[in-house]
Amino acid sequence: MKDLKKGITKLQVIAIAVIVIIAAVLSAYFILYQPAKQKITIEVQWVACPEADMCVNTAKYWNEHYAEKTGIEVKVTILSFLGYFDKLTTQLVSGASTPDIVEAWSYYVGMYSPYIEPLDNYFNDPKLFSSPDGTPYNINDMYQAALETGRYQGKTYFLMHSDVHLILVYRTDIIPKPPETWDEFIEIARQNTRSHNPDSKTKYGVAIAGRGPIDTTTWKTWLSIYWSYNGTYFKPGTYEPDFNNSAGLSAMQIYDTLAREQLVPPDVTSYAFLEVMAAMQSGEVAMILDWQPVYVTLSDPNQSPLVYDKVAMAPPPGVRQSDGSIKRYAYKGYNCLGINKNSKHKAEAFKFLAWYLFGEGMMLDVKQGNTPANRVPYENQTIVNTYPWIKNALDLQLPQIGRPEPSYVDLPTVQSIGAGFLSSVLSGLNPVTGLESLQREVWSLLKSKGYF
Amino acid sequence: MKVGIKYIFVIPATLIFLFFSLFPTVFNIYLSFTNANVFNYHSPDWILFENYYKLLISPGLFWQSMKVTILYLLIVIPAEVFLGIAYALLVNSLTKYRRIVVTFILLPMSIAPVFLGALGRLLFHNIVGILPYYLRFLGLPPPSLSDPIQALFIVAIMDIWQWTPFVFIIVLAGLTSLPLSVIDAAKIDGAEGWKEFRYITFPMLKRVIAVALIFRIMDACKTFDVPFMLIEGGPGAPVGATTTISIFIYKFALTYNNIGIAAASSILLLIVLSIAISIIVRQIWRE
Numbered sequence: 001m002k003d004l005k006k007g008i009t010k011l012q013v014i015a016i017a018v019i020v021i022i023a024a025v026l027s028a029y030f031i032l033y034q035p036a037k038q039k040i041t042i043e044v045q046w047v048a049c050p051e052a053d054m055c056v057n058t059a060k061y062w063n064e065h066y067a068e069k070t071g072i073e074v075k076v077t078i079l080s081f082l083g084y085f086d087k088l089t090t091q092l093v094s095g096a097s098t099p100d101i102v103e104a105w106s107y108y109v110g111m112y113s114p115y116i117e118p119l120d121n122y123f124n125d126p127k128l129f130s131s132p133d134g135t136p137y138n139i140n141d142m143y144q145a146a147l148e149t150g151r152y153q154g155k156t157y158f159l160m161h162s163d164v165h166l167i168l169v170y171r172t173d174i175i176p177k178p179p180e181t182w183d184e185f186i187e188i189a190r191q192n193t194r195s196h197n198p199d200s201k202t203k204y205g206v207a208i209a210g211r212g213p214i215d216t217t218t219w220k221t222w223l224s225i226y227w228s229y230n231g232t233y234f235k236p237g238t239y240e241p242d243f244n245n246s247a248g249l250s251a252m253q254i255y256d257t258l259a260r261e262q263l264v265p266p267d268v269t270s271y272a273f274l275e276v277m278a279a280m281q282s283g284e285v286a287m288i289l290d291w292q293p294v295y296v297t298l299s300d301p302n303q304s305p306l307v308y309d310k311v312a313m314a315p316p317p318g319v320r321q322s323d324g325s326i327k328r329y330a331y332k333g334y335n336c337l338g339i340n341k342n343s344k345h346k347a348e349a350f351k352f353l354a355w356y357l358f359g360e361g362m363m364l365d366v367k368q369g370n371t372p373a374n375r376v377p378y379e380n381q382t383i384v385n386t387y388p389w390i391k392n393a394l395d396l397q398l399p400q401i402g403r404p405e406p407s408y409v410d411l412p413t414v415q416s417i418g419a420g421f422l423s424s425v426l427s428g429l430n431p432v433t434g435l436e437s438l439q440r441e442v443w444s445l446l447k448s449k450g451y452f
Numbered sequence: 453m454k455v456g457i458k459y460i461f462v463i464p465a466t467l468i469f470l471f472f473s474l475f476p477t478v479f480n481i482y483l484s485f486t487n488a489n490v491f492n493y494h495s496p497d498w499i500l501f502e503n504y505y506k507l508l509i510s511p512g513l514f515w516q517s518m519k520v521t522i523l524y525l526l527i528v529i530p531a532e533v534f535l536g537i538a539y540a541l542l543v544n545s546l547t548k549y550r551r552i553v554v555t556f557i558l559l560p561m562s563i564a565p566v567f568l569g570a571l572g573r574l575l576f577h578n579i580v581g582i583l584p585y586y587l588r589f590l591g592l593p594p595p596s597l598s599d600p601i602q603a604l605f606i607v608a609i610m611d612i613w614q615w616t617p618f619v620f621i622i623v624l625a626g627l628t629s630l631p632l633s634v635i636d637a638a639k640i641d642g643a644e645g646w647k648e649f650r651y652i653t654f655p656m657l658k659r660v661i662a663v664a665l666i667f668r669i670m671d672a673c674k675t676f677d678v679p680f681m682l683i684e685g686g687p688g689a690p691v692g693a694t695t696t697i698s699i700f701i702y703k704f705a706l707t708y709n710n711i712g713i714a715a716a717s718s719i720l721l722l723i724v725l726s727i728a729i730s731i732i733v734r735q736i737w738r739e
Contacts, residue, residue, distance in 0.1 A: 082681070086706035093493050111490055111709070203579070210598070213689040214707050259598070266596040267578040269687040275577075284579045409491055413709045420689020427598045427687035441690075 041073045042349045044337070045099035047084040048274075050293040051162050051335050052076070052103070054368040058361050062352065066132045072348045081274065083214070085412070092116075092340065100343040101353060106160065106334040110152045110409035116338040118155040122350045129354050137358035146373035149407065150336055158336035159357050160373035161365075162293070165330040165398045166224050168314045169280060169295055170287045171307065174201050178287075178314035180326050182225060182254055185287070185317045189263040192286035196261070202286045203265075206258065207279035209290070210268035210426040212419030217273045218426075219418035220331040221289050223405065226251040227329040228318040233406055239451035241414075244439035252431035259426045269423045283307055289316060292398075296369035296389060315396045332402035334373055366390065410449055417441045483715035490709050503716035514717055516691040517700035518724070520604070524696060525672050527608040528615075532668055533661065535612070536619025541649070543620075544627045558621060560614045569681025572610055576682075597683050600693030607679045607694050611672065619664045626660030627653070662736040666729060673725060674698050697721050 044059065046052035059074040067073045077099060079087060088102060092115035104112060123129050123139055130136045139147070142160065150158035170178050174192060179185040189205025190196045196205075209217035223231075231247030234240055258264045265271070265279060277294040279285045283306040288294075292313070301308045318328025337357070339349045355361045357374065366377050371393050377383045378399075384391050393399070405411060418438055425434040446452065484503055488496035507514040543553055575583050576597055584594030595602045630653065638652045676698040679685050685699035686692035690708065697717070705714035 082684075086702075089490050089706055093490060114491060114494075211684060212686065213703065214684045265578045266594075266598055267576065269598040270573065270577075270683050279579055282579050410709065413707075416707045417690070420686075420692070423686050423692070424688035427600060427693075429688065 039067060039071050039073045040345050040348050041075055042101065042343075042345050042352060043075045043077055043099040044101040044103070044352075045077045045079065045088070046103045048078050048081045049335070050296060051365070051370060052078045054365045054370055055356075057368060058356065058364045061364055062355070062361065066355075070132050070348075070351060072345075072352055074352055081215075081272065086214075088112075095342050097340070097342045097344050100340055100345055100349040101337055102340055103161070103335060103337055104158065106149045106158070106336050106407070107405065107411045107415060109150060109158050109336070109407060111412055112338070113152040113155075113157050115341050116157040117341045117343070117346055118157060119159070119339065119350065120156050122347075122354075123156075128347055128350050129358075131355060131359050132351075135359075137354055139358075141358055141374050141376055143373055143375055145404075146334060149334060149404065150338075152407075158338040159353060160334040160336045161357060161370075162335040163371050163373045163393075163398075163402075164333050164335065165292050165393075165396075165402050166220055166289060166316060166332075167292050167295070167330060167396065167398075168287060168289055168316050169298060169311055170314060171202070171310050172312045173310045174286050178312070179317045181320050182228070182250075182317050186254065186257055186263070189258070189287065190261065193261075193263050196263075200286075203284040204279075205263045205285070206287045206289070207264055207271065207276045207285040208258070208268065208288065209271050209273055209276050210264070210423055211270055211272045211275075212421075212423035213416035214419075215272040216412075216415035216419040217276075217291070218422045219415045220333065220405075222251055222255065222418065222422050224289075224316045224329050224331045224403075225254055227403060228316075228327050230319075230327070239408065239446055241439065241442045241446060243442065244435055248435050248439075249431065252425060252435045255422060255425045256431040259428070264426070269427050280304075280307060280311065292371060292389070292393070293369065295392070299388075313392050313396060315398070315401055328401055329403045330396075330398055330401045332398075332404045408451070410445065410451075413445060414442050417445065480715045480718060483711055484719050486712050488711040488715070490711075493711065496712065499712070503712045504720070507713065507716055507720060512691060514697075514700070514720060517695050517697050517717075520691065520693065520695055521673060521675075521697045524604065524608060524611075524675065524694075525669060527605070528611045528672055529665065529668055531608075531612045532616045532619050533665060535616045536664065537623050537657075537661070539616065539620040540623035540627055541653075543624060554621075554624070558617045561617045563614065565614065565677035566681055568610060568614060569678040572606070572678065572682045576606060598687050600687055603683055603687055603693050607675075607682060610678050610682075611675065614678075615668065615671070619661075619668060622660060622664040622667075623657065626657050630656050659736065662732075666732060669732070670725070670729065673721075676702065 044055060046055055056076045056078070059076045062074050085104070085108070088104065091099070092102070092112060102116075126136055129139075143163075146160040146163065147156070150156055150160055168178055175188060179188050185206070192200045192202050192205040194200045194203050208221050209215065212218055226243070226247055229247035229250045231245065231251065232242050235242045259268070265285070271279070273291050273294065276288050276290045277297060280288045280290075280294075280298055281304045295311070295313050298304045298311045299308050304311075315328055316330050318326040321327055337353060339346050339353065343349055357372075362372050362374050363377070366372060366383065366387060369389055371389055377387070377390050378394060384394060405415075421429070421434045421438040421441070425431050483496070485498060485500055486496035487499050487502075539557060543550060543557070546553060575581050576595060578584050578594060578596070581594075587594045595606055597603050597606065634656070635648070635652060638648055643652060673696075675696045679694035679696060680699055680702070683692075683694060685695035685703065689695075690703065691700060695703070701714045701717045701721070704710045704717065
């Protein structure tokens with residue numbers, strides 16, 4: 001019995017010693033060792049476009065340099081262009097918590113505002129509206145017009161990423177001087193269409209977007225023409241549409257001429273902006289009216305080997321005025337980014353967004369070909385001289401001739417209606433009938449929604 | 453006890469039906485009486501029968517799209533049935549390599565329609581498409597997706613190419629199950645070739661063909677992928693040359709931001725299809 005008691009006592013001592021040693025080691029571990037910050041992954045969703053590809057590279061840079069420090073990792077998802085906004089609509093309306101950041105076009109600010117987080121309070125938080133190392137950002141670095149575009153009923157919902165204009169891209173080996181007026185545009189198109197001129201180097205004189213109603217580039221192309229003929233969008237001081245006038249008819253007749261004389265490819269009604277770019281890449285068209293970012297692809301020898309050294313940008317043609325000047329407009333839109341109201345990581349999403357649009361991320365995109373809505377690159381002569389697309393934007397006076405559509409909730413629907421009728425005119429509908437139908441449908445829509 | 457267990461086994465299927473069929477249908481009916489759109493989706497206003505009135509009275513909307521759908525059906529259904537029966541008769545007469553031939557004929561059905569539509573955009577592209585290239589090589593004018601009639605025929609041809617094998621396989625199954633004694637007796641009596649087909653084979657195959665016909669009509673009415681991917685239901689809008697009723701409903705819901713009209717259209721389609729199919733079924737079964 002005494003031996004047994006001794007054994008138990010020794011065992012107890014050993015057990016206690018082991019427990020004390022383990023406790024000491026564990027305490028030292030938790031006191032001295034700082035576990036790595038748990039990373040949050042935020043998802044940024046884009047439609048397929050050149051800017052989306054830029055975001056992938058910029059997000060990769062963030063993940064390599066700042067993910068560890070901030071605990072925020074960024075994943076970029078790119079969705080197909082066809083049906084993107086249909087998908088985005090169902091995502092937002094269904095209340096899905098991802099993606100955290102959504103890309104849209106500036107026309108959707110009002111429509112999507114119920115589903116997007118207002119950002120005004122975030123700008124006032126110095127921990128969020130600053131770089132990863134704490135340097136504060138300045139909201140006034142973004143153009144005031146761009147900030148306004150992202151607002152609806154006084155609240156900021158979206159921030160503008162790229163300032164995009166409709167421009168003319170032409171073949172410098174075929175066209176010594178780009179057309180200044182729409183009459184010159186048609187004439188040059190005739191000279192470079194093989195069915196009119198058998199010696200033409202290109203099959204068709206011009207390619208434009210003609211698809212509708214889901215893609216609406218053709219509506220924006222038409223508006224650039226319409227405005228140059230002095231067309232007004234609404235009757236002054238009202239939201240009553242005013243397209244059925246002489247300016248509207250002149251603009252419609254240009255579309256009709258392009259289709260009737262086969263100056264555009266016969267399947268032009270299946271063309272959105274990517275197909276227009278592809279037509280130029282193929283070397284079979286002499287001019288295109290398309291979005292500015294396509295120039296980066298068209299001047300890249302890897303992506304456009306047939307034409308990269310033969311293309312140049314010009315402002316869209318216009319209408320000669322009595323004093324000899326040319327009245328022209330380049331449709332202006334923005335790619336914009338907003339935070340999903342149902343996102344579980346809104347603060348983290350804003351932290352990345354601030355860096356992406358006001359800080360280092362913005363410059364990384366500029367290096368890849370972006371024309372931002374931020375004034376800093378345009379006011380820095382070194383940047384202007386280094387990046388041709390920034391210089392081009394200033395040379396073409398895009399800030400002066402750029403013109404956006406008025407902003408209202410049903411703007412995307414009006415654009416779809418317009419694109420649909422323009423597509424009909426390109427496939428043979430009488431331009432007068434097309435214009436009347438367009439005016440009637442838009443008028444009925446806005447009247448039924450109580451705009452006037 | 454046994455009765456109780458029977459009901460327990462039915463519960464999962466009932467729940468699936470409730471959540472994925474009954475609830476969406478009832479919710480859709482509710483939406484059809486409202487002015488729901490993206491902006492007010494969670495709190496739309498009641499407008500009762502306004503959507504139905506607009507669809508039934510406006511000439512350029514629902515009925516225009518039904519016209520496109522019926523035109524589309526009139527092109528694809530006869531072609532698919534004719535070609536399907538022809539293929540089935542041919543394959544049925546083969547004594548060798550039947551399985552290989554059947555496999556090749558069925559291949560188009562295995563392609564996802566959305567991929568076919570995307571492929572069609574490349575195939576028919578006027579500048580880079582392979583079809584226009586070879587047609588020009590032969591001195592023929594290439595088809596144009598901007599022409600409303602040509603666009604409809606292009607979409608129809610793609611549908612015929614993909615779904616004729618469906619009719620073929622059903623008819624072939626019917627042919628192989630016909631009683632040989634009847635056919636042999638007919639041959640002895642001198643019925644061969646066209647006479648055999650017309651007086652013996654076809655009457656026995658009628659119900660099989662009817663089944664294929666009903667399935668194809670229902671599927672063709674729902675055609676969406678190919679015309680949408682190829683040309684977004686255009687050319688033209690709001691109801692383009694290839695805007696089938698499915699594309700019409702989609703466009704109004706998501707492009708024109710009028711979910712109420714889209715919901716009402718789908719209810720009208722359900723009613724029209726139910727009436728049409730019941731007439732066809734009754735007619736064929738009566739014979």
